[in-house]
Amino acid sequence: MSEGKHLNAQELRGTLTVRAPMHRHTSWRAGGVAAGLYQPVDLADLQVFMHKLPQDAPLYVVGLGSNLLVRDGGLRGTVLLMHAALNEMRLEAGGMIYAQAGIPGAKLARYAAKHDLRGGEFFAGIPGTVGGMLAMNAGCYGGETWNVVQRVQTMDRQGVLHERMPEEYEIAYRHVKRKVEHADIPGELFVGAWLKLQPGDGETSRQEIRELLGKRIATQPLNMPNAGSVFRNPPGDHAARLIESCGLKGKTIGGAQVSLKHANFIVNLGEATAKDIESLIFEVQAEVKQKTGVELHPEVRIVGEA
Numbered sequence: 001m002s003e004g005k006h007l008n009a010q011e012l013r014g015t016l017t018v019r020a021p022m023h024r025h026t027s028w029r030a031g032g033v034a035a036g037l038y039q040p041v042d043l044a045d046l047q048v049f050m051h052k053l054p055q056d057a058p059l060y061v062v063g064l065g066s067n068l069l070v071r072d073g074g075l076r077g078t079v080l081l082m083h084a085a086l087n088e089m090r091l092e093a094g095g096m097i098y099a100q101a102g103i104p105g106a107k108l109a110r111y112a113a114k115h116d117l118r119g120g121e122f123f124a125g126i127p128g129t130v131g132g133m134l135a136m137n138a139g140c141y142g143g144e145t146w147n148v149v150q151r152v153q154t155m156d157r158q159g160v161l162h163e164r165m166p167e168e169y170e171i172a173y174r175h176v177k178r179k180v181e182h183a184d185i186p187g188e189l190f191v192g193a194w195l196k197l198q199p200g201d202g203e204t205s206r207q208e209i210r211e212l213l214g215k216r217i218a219t220q221p222l223n224m225p226n227a228g229s230v231f232r233n234p235p236g237d238h239a240a241r242l243i244e245s246c247g248l249k250g251k252t253i254g255g256a257q258v259s260l261k262h263a264n265f266i267v268n269l270g271e272a273t274a275k276d277i278e279s280l281i282f283e284v285q286a287e288v289k290q291k292t293g294v295e296l297h298p299e300v301r302i303v304g305e306a
């Protein structure tokens, strides 16, 4: 029996929600409804789901939604929710960590420290999943996800697993793209990664993590819904510095506000719509361009129907 037939015969074990409000799955706590949302129970279940889903059905992968704005008109296709689904993690020979795509950055950082491995402390500051960090090449305080990736595990739209090396991707600042991807062939999802860290000392790593989190609490508006840095830093400068220099801190549209604490963050004051947030993104972009000549590009992913 071919793998395809085998997968077709299996029952789905995960949870399918029809009309899923995406404000529940994004850190901005705003946005519309997804036509469907599937949360697999494990890798095998995800394989069955992917195999059964028609190849051309729109699919959107979400981890912790910490870099995501879903417009108020929602998403027509199915959201695949990886957080709390693919959450296996293990230590392999040679100090290699295998972490599945749904594992949160903080858990990964703590796991590495527990096993006296250093170089993964920065993951503690990123409130996303391994899958989201791979897709974004997330990083902070000098660390970057793909710097510690030995290889990744991916799944294609037929549910077939692959192992791929970093050389197979174009990797840059907050940018990752498979070199041979074609616009007409839906891309593969990240389902796991093997991370190569250095031998270290757990207590030193835990101390570094505590310091890093302390810095974040002091400089970021973590008590309000946000999606981290809204804009990518332009070469040789900081988006926050440019936004602040234009006097935009505190600028408000509806329920969305340029954070008073960190100018590259937009916070939801409580009742922000995705439109409020997106309009504020455009306003900031336009004013910074007009006053400084620098064009800021969003780092956050904006998806869905207006």
Ligand SMILES: Cc1cc2nc3c(=O)[nH]c(=O)nc-3n(C[C@H](O)[C@H](O)[C@H](O)COP(=O)(O)OP(=O)(O)OC[C@H]3O[C@@H](n4cnc5c(N)ncnc54)[C@H](O)[C@@H]3O)c2cc1C
Pocket: 027, 060, 061, 062, 063, 064, 065, 066, 067, 068, 082, 101, 125, 126, 127, 128, 129, 130, 131, 132, 133, 134, 135, 136, 137, 138, 139, 140, 188, 189, 190, 191, 220, 222, 226, 227, 228, 229, 301
């Ligand atoms: C308070 C705060 C601080 C932050 N600080 C930082 C920081 O210091 N550095 C930084 O880089 N980012 C930071 N971020 C942004 C965000 O946490 C990262 O971009 C993170 O990597 C997103 O992970 P996620 O699981 O939430 O992805 P999501 O927001 O759910 O998705 C982001 C993108 O990745 C894609 N994606 C998600 N999972 C997969 C997968 N398994 N396979 C393929 N594609 C996938 C999605 O389709 C989407 O395009 C911050 C966010 C917040 C809220």
